Amino acid sequence: MSDIIWPAGYVPGFTDNFCSNEVIVTGLTAADIWPFLNQPERWPTYYKNSADVRFYDGKGPALENGLRFFFSTFGFPVESRVVEHVAPVKGQPARVAWHGWSGEGDNRLDVHHAWLIEDLSEGRVRILTQETQNGAPAKELAKAVPNPMINGHQEWLDGLIAAARASKA
Template sequence: MSDIIWPKGYVPGFTDNYCSNEVIVTGLTVADVWPYLNTATLWPTYYANSADVEFDDDKGPELSAGLRFRFKTFGFPVKAEVVEHVAPVLGQPARVAWHGWAEGDAETRLDVHHAWLLEDLSGNRLRILTQETQVGKPAEVLAAAKPNPMINGHQDWLDGLVEVARKKQK
């Protein structure tokens, strides 16, 4: 199976916080799920922790390499730039990743790398992997929280993504 491509400064284990969530489901393909992940304005329709998605330069709502956008999540207004975008191609995983940041001073600034990998597997299975690393004081606080809000929030995102794609099939 494929893995996430990490940029310098965001490799898990060398950041202030890291979370990883994965599902493997049957009966869905990358092509079924991709539109719901790649169209950022759809996120709030199936993921309650996402809101107010906006785009720079009259672009969007579909993500693309270099696209800058904004949204709210985990109580943070996040600015983001898509740094990896590989649309579905038969036999290869689809990928999307963004660098996001919540501006502030040394105590409140947060930088993240949030990556997604969607991969068709044998046996009519689909693997969806999302991982995020974070740098900054707010990341240290999130890492210490029990239960971990990032793990739980991203699991909700994965579950919602699968659910919305399944409903569309019916």
């Protein structure tokens, strides 16, 4: 199975916070999942922790390399830039990742949020989402029990799967 590609400064274990969520399900493909992840305006329809999506420079509604966009999540207004974007192709996993930032100075939060969607044998698809974070807010999130990032990203995965399944019904 494939791994997330991490940029310098965001490698898990060397950041202030890290979360990883993964599901493997049957009956869906990477191509079924992709439109619901690649179009951020769809996120609030299946993930309650996402809102206020907007794009810059006349771009959107689909993500692409270098695209700047904004959304709110976990109470943070997040400015973002897509740093990796590979649509699903037979025999190769789909990938999308963005650098997100919020706040200034001592309250700045910087994240690398990456997704990998890969078709597996026997009609299965694997969806992996991982996020590393740096900054004082990340240090506080890392101490929180239950972990809001793990729980929130699991809700995102569950909603993503439900939305893709509903579109096939």
